[in-house]
Amino acid sequence: MNRNNHWTRRDAIKAAAAIASLPLPAWSKEATMLKRPIPKTGEELPVIGLGTYNVFDVASTAEELAPRREIVDLMIEKGASLIDSSPMYNRAEKVVGDIIEQSGKREKLFLATKVWTDGKASGEQQMAASAKLMQADVIDLMQVHNLRDLDVHMATIRDWQQQGRIRYNGITDYRASALDELEAAMHKHRPQFIQINYSLGETEADRRVLPLASDLGIAVIANRPFQSGPLFSAVRGRELPGWATDFAASWGQFFLKFIVSHPSVTVAIPATSKPHHMADNLGAGFGEMPDAATRKKMAAFFASL
Numbered sequence: 001m002n003r004n005n006h007w008t009r010r011d012a013i014k015a016a017a018a019i020a021s022l023p024l025p026a027w028s029k030e031a032t033m034l035k036r037p038i039p040k041t042g043e044e045l046p047v048i049g050l051g052t053y054n055v056f057d058v059a060s061t062a063e064e065l066a067p068r069r070e071i072v073d074l075m076i077e078k079g080a081s082l083i084d085s086s087p088m089y090n091r092a093e094k095v096v097g098d099i100i101e102q103s104g105k106r107e108k109l110f111l112a113t114k115v116w117t118d119g120k121a122s123g124e125q126q127m128a129a130s131a132k133l134m135q136a137d138v139i140d141l142m143q144v145h146n147l148r149d150l151d152v153h154m155a156t157i158r159d160w161q162q163q164g165r166i167r168y169n170g171i172t173d174y175r176a177s178a179l180d181e182l183e184a185a186m187h188k189h190r191p192q193f194i195q196i197n198y199s200l201g202e203t204e205a206d207r208r209v210l211p212l213a214s215d216l217g218i219a220v221i222a223n224r225p226f227q228s229g230p231l232f233s234a235v236r237g238r239e240l241p242g243w244a245t246d247f248a249a250s251w252g253q254f255f256l257k258f259i260v261s262h263p264s265v266t267v268a269i270p271a272t273s274k275p276h277h278m279a280d281n282l283g284a285g286f287g288e289m290p291d292a293a294t295r296k297k298m299a300a301f302f303a304s305l
């Protein structure tokens, strides 16, 4: 990046070299990304997706779009599909839409966004705007962001599902303190998806919400898989433990495999602005996954840091 934080040709060359040098033995031509079924329909989703909070909130200039287009191209190339956005993320929905317009690969993606406002009319207006910005006649997943005006928006989303304008409904939050409220909403609304914070740094959902999602047949999107970044600070300067190198080639993959190996989790959505980080994150969808005993060992290791 240059001083203005712009993506230059030299950055592209550096990223391509970094991607090529990543130790990703599982990325053979035969390997396909692990997928999980959406319980309500059986449609399969690849376990690694992409978050867009902050990292896609940029101007739609050629310099800003280029690395993000590379990120989306990499996703598609490695078989990933879910992109998560929100009107709360300012320019992110438009950037996703601009990339889709450039690439023409809408059908390869599972587009998730959110409604984040009060009132039926405002919700409808916002959802229509999101569809336009994301270049999506049909939105794959519309989620009620942070449970805001939940009853009103769930009714609208179901109505739009009937009309064929939305495929799936969902509800989101990102705070451990909201999990009780989320649990009540799961019982009341029986959404097709929930999106919650779940990572090695935030395992509270393990106790009730994840088992409940399995019981009720609800797909789970794990947000903040790196706790928005601090998980990397916790391991800065440390090598991966020897026992983890069988299944992870990097700390990013260690963190993501902890999440996607939970049997109730459908997809994790790490956010990134950097193609070489996307390549790293996608690697977590391939190869061996930690079993229950190894997951315990990972949690104990992380707690001991």
Ligand SMILES: NC(=O)c1ccc[n+]([C@@H]2O[C@H](COP(=O)([O-])OP(=O)(O)OC[C@H]3O[C@@H](n4cnc5c(N)ncnc54)[C@H](OP(=O)(O)O)[C@@H]3O)[C@@H](O)[C@H]2O)c1
Pocket: 050, 051, 052, 053, 054, 055, 084, 085, 145, 146, 172, 173, 174, 195, 222, 223, 224, 225, 226, 227, 228, 229, 232, 252, 269, 270, 271, 272, 273, 274, 276, 277, 278, 280, 281
């Ligand atoms: N209420 C809600 O619905 C809600 C709340 C929170 C989040 N979310 C969703 O969840 C997504 C993910 O959460 P998040 O954005 O808070 O944070 P996150 O994905 O936990 O972490 C993102 C940070 O990690 C860095 N990163 C990504 N891959 C990396 C790698 N392989 N190695 C080193 N650093 C890496 C990114 O920086 P670089 O750009 O340098 O890679 C960025 O700073 C959001 O974007 C959003 O879509 C939803």
